[in-house]
Amino acid sequence: EPEVTQTPSHQVTQMGQEVILRCVPISNHLYFYWYRQILGQKVEFLVSFYNNEISEKSEIFDDQFSVERPDGSNFTLKIRSTKLEDSAMYFCASAQGLDTDTQYFGPGTRLTVL
C-alpha cells in the first residue's frame, strides 16, 4: 500500500541553524500539508500546498518557514533560523483530491533544537 515517507526520523540542530525536513507524498496525490505537534500538545496545522503554491497557512507559519516541491516527488519544509520552541514532531500529509477526507500522514520527523 502506498505511504507517505519522511526523512530524517530525528533531527537534532543548534538554535539559529537552518533545517530542511523532507517528505515524499503518495505519488498520485495533489494536495500536501505540514503539521507540527509539540510534545504533549495537539496537532497544529502549518500549511497546505497545491499546484506549486501555498493554498492556506496558519499563524504559526511565519517568515521563518517555507515550503517547496523541488521535483516531482519531494515536498520540503524549511525552517530558516530554528528556535528552541520549534522542537516538535513534524508531520507531512498528502491527499488525492479537493476534499481533505483522504489525508494520509507520514510517520513524522522529530526535531530537537538545542
Added chain:
Amino acid sequence: QKEVEQNSGPLSVPEGAIASLNCTYSDRGSQSFFWYRQYSGKSPELIMFIYSNGDKEDGRFTAQLNKASQYVSLLIRDSQPSDSATYLCAVTRGQKVTFGTGTKLQVIP
C-alpha cells in the same frame, strides 16, 4: 475560546463495551469533520470523516454530527484493548485543519 474542544480523559471502558467520544467546535463555517486515532509516538491515522448531519457507520465505528449544536461524536462498539489510543477530532474550513487536543481511551481487558 478553544476552537475544537475534547475531554482529555482518560476514558476507561471495559473490553466489549461501547466507548463514546465527544467533540465540540466553535467555527460555524466548519465544513468537514474527522476522527483520527494516534498511538503514542505515532502519526495520526484517519478513522472516519463526516460531512452532513446525522450518523455515519463504518464497521465498529459510528460518527455523529450535529451542526446546530456544533457537536461531533465517535462511538466505538465492542471496544478492544487495541483501541487504546488518543482519539483526535479535527475540523476543516477550506484547506485549514484544526485539531482538538484529543481524548485518551483506555480499554481494560
